[in-house]
Amino acid sequence: MKIEAITIKDIAKALGLSTSTISRAIRNHYAINPDTRKLVLDYAKKVNYYPNPIAQSLREKRSRSIGIIITEIANNFFSQIITGIESAAQEEGYTTIISQTAESYEREVLTTQFLESKLVDGILVCVATETKDFSHIIELYNRGFPIVCFDRVIEELDTHKVVVDNTKGAYDGVTHLADNGYRKIAFISFAESLPITRDRLNGYKKALAEHGIPYREDYLIRFPPGNLTYKDLEQKMDKMMKMKNSPDAVFLSSDRLTTNFARYCRLRNIKVPDQIAIAGFSNLDVSDIFNPSLTVVKQPAFELGEAAAQLLISMIESKRPITEFETRVLHTELIIRESSAKRKRKD
Amino acid sequence: MKIEAITIKDIAKALGLSTSTISRAIRNHYAINPDTRKLVLDYAKKVNYYPNPIAQSLREKRSRSIGIIITEIANNFFSQIITGIESAAQEEGYTTIISQTAESYEREVLTTQFLESKLVDGILVCVATETKDFSHIIELYNRGFPIVCFDRVIEELDTHKVVVDNTKGAYDGVTHLADNGYRKIAFISFAESLPITRDRLNGYKKALAEHGIPYREDYLIRFPPGNLTYKDLEQKMDKMMKMKNSPDAVFLSSDRLTTNFARYCRLRNIKVPDQIAIAGFSNLDVSDIFNPSLTVVKQPAFELGEAAAQLLISMIESKRPITEFETRVLHTELIIRESSAKRKRKD
């Protein structure tokens, strides 16, 4: 049914040349007569020829595809990353295979096998919150498989990594709250086991310290790994709000938390920032929709994806084993819609 | 560097059999001795063999991949569709290649060529708003290329299609507003050229008619094709709000419009639903974040993607040309957070 694509052989026959000559002309090999080359290229263009990537892959033992392991794509932060990855990959002639883990360790393992079975040339991985044992990745890596970590990195894996400065991001957000007079600042912690969470918590602590605000464990909400639901947040927040010295501000350490917290304030009819001030990580334009006084730490998601893909491809295409690995750190942006002055208040 | 994958040849050598026997055993061919088969399968399992998909593709002249043409993935509605597509595709052993058009005709054409050059077995397409001339798709289709349209379909293309009942979706939303006493209901129209927009407008008209509300052209805002920005909406809305008989309710005919409109109300400090009531299409949980009195028409995005992928794959794998095409219509869900009674008001 589908019309057969034109091949090198067809061109060879039409031009009375050998397939090797056609191949050389098209690949711009040095040992080719310029006239022949022009003849071939003109004809190829005329008949709209392009090489069969599958045959090339078989021959070259590479698929020109990369795998992406990510928790979910229906999330602004991650879909922006994917867009960045796709963009850089297409630029280099690579296609991508996306595999979603939904934060599940089991699915991450399956997904890793799946990608290997698809013969991807390398893998970009952002681990699931559930994952404690990275041997499925490390084993692959030890077999010489190019792997680059992004966002949620595997610290014990010595490879290229792309992250944002999470410490600084949280520090900026919390500093903003503190600068506006808030001193009872809670920190809602996304899956604790992740380095990004730890870094964000450190940023929070640093900002508190610089403002002479004591760190209080009871202003911390922690969540176990796995997919976070709104109900989980609601329950813990309700409890915290009932404390005698309940917080006057909250820092949300992840995209999903920030959105869910906005929802929480809506449903509980909590005025922002009068009853509680908010700042948090978010790549959704939630502050525009929800409340202009919500301050947001925005991550350079597209750039992060782009950088990760570029590093992976350079790794794939490098002739000799890489000895020096790079950890690229991108910077978050603090987005403040309303002037801080308007929000300032005394305790 | 990368360890060589095991091949049929390796197994043949190890077991003292021919490659064809191995192939037959693995593919569960009829002409094979059950004992031999078991021997081979056990060994294959032991050495962790799986067939090289690239070699299979070359041999079978199919890539087991499908292309997706979509405007953007960093949008909840579309990323949910992608998730549905990926899910169904993986189920059938297909991989996907996503190409984003950013609503640009030019990029859509390039993207179509790109996918063809990648030898995808078929294409799932959701056309860009800008696209008026579908010849790049139709030409492919006429050459026997399997194509399935989803969401924004090409009406003149006789193939499988998956859509939601847009007329009913808009009808439900507008009916909800009318039932709550609103009679000056504006309709904000996304790219008019699209069938989905036309259908949604029809649903709006139908709901008005059933409530004896006259249809007024000046309650309509139209946007040209292309990427919609917040500023565009702001400008037109500002104008409409200055009308002597400005609307008391608005229906938003797309995801992005609904989000942007929520933003507009925030920035202009318009109380919802006191000053203006809102309903609109959205797959983002915007009503939770923004305002529980915002009523939302939610599309079954995951199911839509799933169905589209299944139809495409059935088309790819069907032996004879298909003569009967199916248009699958899925249903939207009207999500009302607050009781209608609370919102009722007199004019």
Add this chain to the structure above:
DNA sequence: TTGTATGCGTTATCAG
């Protein structure tokens, strides 16, 4: 039931 030979489209090697 099994083995041999061939080809899918491309490219590298080697000979001319």
Add this chain to the structure above:
DNA sequence: CTGATAACGCATACAA
């Protein structure tokens, strides 16, 4: 500079 040939891994037609 060009051509013949082999090989990438797999699956099938044909032979045994």
